[in-house]
Amino acid sequence: MTLDCVTQLGDGPDDRTRLESWLDQLAVALDPDRLFRPADLRLAVNLGTYQWQRDLADVLRADPFLRPRVIERDGWRDRGRPPAQFTFAPSGLIEHHTACGVAVGHDPATCTAGIIAGVNGTPGPISQLHGTWTPPGVPWRGNNADPRIIITAAGRANHAGDGLYPWGAPAGNGSALGIEWCGPPAVGEWPPIVVKLRQHVTAAILRARRWDAGRVVTHHSYAEPRRPGAKIDPSGPWSRQPTLPRLTPWSVATWRTTITPLLDQEDDMTPEQATQLAAIHAAVTGTATERHADIMHRLGQLPGRQLWARAFRRLAEVIDRDPAT
Ligand SMILES: [Zn+2]
Ligand SMILES: [Zn+2]
Numbered sequence: 212m213t214l215d216c217v218t219q220l221g222d223g224p225d226d227r228t229r230l231e232s233w234l235d236q237l238a239v240a241l242d243p244d245r246l247f248r249p250a251d252l253r254l255a256v257n258l259g260t261y262q263w264q265r266d267l268a269d270v271l272r273a274d275p276f277l278r279p280r281v282i283e284r285d286g287w288r289d290r291g292r293p294p295a296q297f298t299f300a301p302s303g304l305i306e307h308h309t310a311c312g313v314a315v316g317h318d319p320a321t322c323t324a325g326i327i328a329g330v331n332g333t334p335g336p337i338s339q340l341h342g343t344w345t346p347p348g349v350p351w352r353g354n355n356a357d358p359r360i361i362i363t364a365a366g367r368a369n370h371a372g373d374g375l376y377p378w379g380a381p382a383g384n385g386s387a388l389g390i391e392w393c394g395p396p397a398v399g400e401w402p403p404i405v406v407k408l409r410q411h412v413t414a415a416i417l418r419a420r421r422w423d424a425g426r427v428v429t430h431h432s433y434a435e436p437r438r439p440g441a442k443i444d445p446s447g448p449w450s451r452q453p454t455l456p457r458l459t460p461w462s463v464a465t466w467r468t469t470i471t472p473l474l475d476q477e478d479d480m481t482p483e484q485a486t487q488l489a490a491i492h493a494a495v496t497g498t499a500t501e502r503h504a505d506i507m508h509r510l511g512q513l514p515g516r517q518l519w520a521r522a523f524r525r526l527a528e529v530i531d532r533d534p535a536t
Contacts (some may be wrong), residue, residue, distance in 0.1 A: 307445065314351070340388070370391065390412060413470050
């Protein structure tokens with residue numbers, strides 16, 4: 212039994228069956244007569260986890276704006292740091308730039324090659340996704356923005372380094388997807404359509420994983436608490452910060468405000484589902500806790516499928532963080 216199965220739920224009748232089955236298992240696990248220990252659940256959530264992100268192409272192509280701009284690089288489904296040596300359980304994503312500095316003549320294929328092979332002694336893949344300004348093989352001419360999102364890997368990649376995820380995940384490459392994007396601009400600002408594509412890529416992943424905009428960090432904002440000044444990416448002027456100097460980091464808060472409107476929150480949760488979820492949450496964490504109140508707040512504010520998934524993700528976090536177990 213893993214909590215992750217709940218975060219993968221979709222809309223279909225089979226999903227309802229899977230959810231009910233999972234709830235039955237959890238109820239059994241929570242029965243004190245069966246000597247349930249929270250540590251068992253914690254181990255079930257984390258032990259030996261390596262979550263290949265092989266649905267990335269489907270996730271991106273679900274957005275009509277992205278669909279014609281998605282490129283799958285050969286071998287991406289099986290590319291990643293070795294599962295025998297590393298864990299991979301992404302719970303958010305990091306926005307980067309490659310530091311290629313897109314000057315006239317730049318062909319993004321050179322950046323894709325580096326992301327796959329590794330750079331400066333760091334083994335590849337460097338990220339799961341690579342965003343471009345032009346199609347591979349088409350050099351930048353200063354005004355021919357026609358971006359693509361290239362899927363380079365489904366497994367763990369080397370992009371994070373040390374830092375702090377505001378949602379509490381362990382630092383490092385095992386906890387986040389990485390989006391490398393050609394940049395910053397050599398001159399002028401990030402082309403609006405490039406920024407728009409990045410927004411849609413980010414939102415598509417958040418929707419599919421049932422994460423809110425708080426699960427997005429810039430490399431700068433992630434690294435800054437542990438390594439002040441070490442990372443600036445992504446940097447440079449873009450539509451919402453048009454006067455930003457070329458090597459000054461984007462505001463992660465401003466970035467998130469552009470993502471939130473793209474997140475779909477149209478599903479509905481039934482009162483029965485809400486009651487059931489609240490009861491399970493109370494059983495795991497104890498009643499009247501701050502976390503319980505937060506879950507209940509979310510029940511009132513957010514509808515449906517996403518809410519289920521987020522609530523259970525939070526449940527997993529609560530269990531995972533309990534030092535008493
Ligand atoms: Zn970076
Ligand atoms: Zn580049």
